[in-house]
Amino acid sequence: MSIAIALAVILDAALIAALIATRSSMRRRIERQTQAADVIVALNAVLQTEIDELRHRSQDMEMLTEMSELLQLSADIGEACQVLPAFGARLFPGSTGSVHVTGAVPDMVETKAWWGDFPPASDFAVADCWALRRARAHVGTIAGIRCPHTEGQKGVTLCAPMIAVGDAIGVVTLNLSDSLSIPPHVEQFAHSFADQISFALANLRLQETLRTHALRDVLTGLFNRRYLEKTLAAELARASRAGRQIGVMLIDVDHFKRFNDTHGHAGGDALLEQLARVMQSAVGEADLVCRYGGEEFVVLLPDVEADVLRSRAESLVEAARRLQVHVEGTDLGPITVSAGIALSNDSTTNAAALLAVADRSLYIAKASGRDRVAGPVPHIVAA
Numbered sequence: 001m002s003i004a005i006a007l008a009v010i011l012d013a014a015l016i017a018a019l020i021a022t023r024s025s026m027r028r029r030i031e032r033q034t035q036a037a038d039v040i041v042a043l044n045a046v047l048q049t050e051i052d053e054l055r056h057r058s059q060d061m062e063m064l065t066e067m068s069e070l071l072q073l074s075a076d077i078g079e080a081c082q083v084l085p086a087f088g089a090r091l092f093p094g095s096t097g098s099v100h101v102t103g104a105v106p107d108m109v110e111t112k113a114w115w116g117d118f119p120p121a122s123d124f125a126v127a128d129c130w131a132l133r134r135a136r137a138h139v140g141t142i143a144g145i146r147c148p149h150t151e152g153q154k155g156v157t158l159c160a161p162m163i164a165v166g167d168a169i170g171v172v173t174l175n176l177s178d179s180l181s182i183p184p185h186v187e188q189f190a191h192s193f194a195d196q197i198s199f200a201l202a203n204l205r206l207q208e209t210l211r212t213h214a215l216r217d218v219l220t221g222l223f224n225r226r227y228l229e230k231t232l233a234a235e236l237a238r239a240s241r242a243g244r245q246i247g248v249m250l251i252d253v254d255h256f257k258r259f260n261d262t263h264g265h266a267g268g269d270a271l272l273e274q275l276a277r278v279m280q281s282a283v284g285e286a287d288l289v290c291r292y293g294g295e296e297f298v299v300l301l302p303d304v305e306a307d308v309l310r311s312r313a314e315s316l317v318e319a320a321r322r323l324q325v326h327v328e329g330t331d332l333g334p335i336t337v338s339a340g341i342a343l344s345n346d347s348t349t350n351a352a353a354l355l356a357v358a359d360r361s362l363y364i365a366k367a368s369g370r371d372r373v374a375g376p377v378p379h380i381v382a383a
Helices: 003-073 077-091 130-134 184-215 225-242 256-282 306-322 351-367
Strands: 096-102 108-115 138-140 156-164 167-176 246-253 288-293 296-302 324-327 330-334 337-343
Touching (some): 003 077, 077 096, 077 108, 077 184, 108 167, 130 156, 130 167, 167 184, 225 296, 246 306, 256 288, 256 296, 256 324, 296 306, 306 337, 337 351
Antiparallel strands (some): 096 108, 246 296, 246 337, 288 296, 324 330
16 A cells, blocks of 8 residues: 555545544434423423413412402492402412401301302301411411311311401411412412501401591490480471471489499499490380480480370380499499470471470479479470
8 A cells, every 4th residue: 555545545544534533423412402492491381381470470469469459448348348359360360258247246247249150158256267276377277277167168268367467366277278288479469469468458447437436435335425416406397398297215323323322333334334225125116215425315306296206205204213223243223314395396497306205394393303204395496
């Protein structure tokens, strides 16, 4: 073999080796690029998932803000609770949920709103909800401990307590019947949902309390003088247009100062509270009983005749005569009341004048020996 041929063979071998090395290098480079592209695609997918999740969370927050605004604008708790089902269904799709609020009955919770495939449990005791007893969220699973009020529900349940000013005012319950666990973001958002509701309901309860105190006497629960004067003026105007009569009783507890001095303010308060209940049960359903001030009460009787007015006043005086005042099991003895009654006519439009006539009748009852009814003075003409 000549040198030239040998060199050619060597060059061809080297060239082939170089080509093979280049192809291997390119293959590795292509594989790395392919892997990088796959990683980029995967990262883009993860990023898109996170973007979609953030968009979803943003939409949820907007809905939560909208719900909060509607709750704050609600006139009362009943109207506020009507808002909740629509938002609950949108914020927790695929779930069955309910909102329960502590009510007038001690240690009981009232069902105020619900959404989903089946209605929740009816009103239940506070003791039947672990979240209310522990003042923190409770997750109930098939194999775990369920709240008694969620027994019978499939899947997993979440009870998120509604806390306001340190007190539990209710609970939000979610049921995911097709799941065995509560996703963390669902539990977190359920807390936000419960917090918004609790804040709004606490505010509405405060408003209702203030309105009640503005119109009712705190001790007896009866309507107060302000409410009486407003209502009496409206009733007189209505009665004048319709040609009807309005009856008024002004009732005063006989010797109240002596009773109060003997039994103290606790005894006096008990007398007024118990007498208020007796008066409410002794008058008609349409009659309005108010605390006028101190130991004085007023009963307003719309569309009444003189004989009926006097008969009801005498029945009330008799009912008071049978009352035995008790304080912590101690009998403080019987009491009596005196009543002055007045009757309007179709020209009476002045509430103060009608009450003044009832007051004069009361003075006559007192001067005549108390424990009796005086009046009515028929056909009052007041400016």
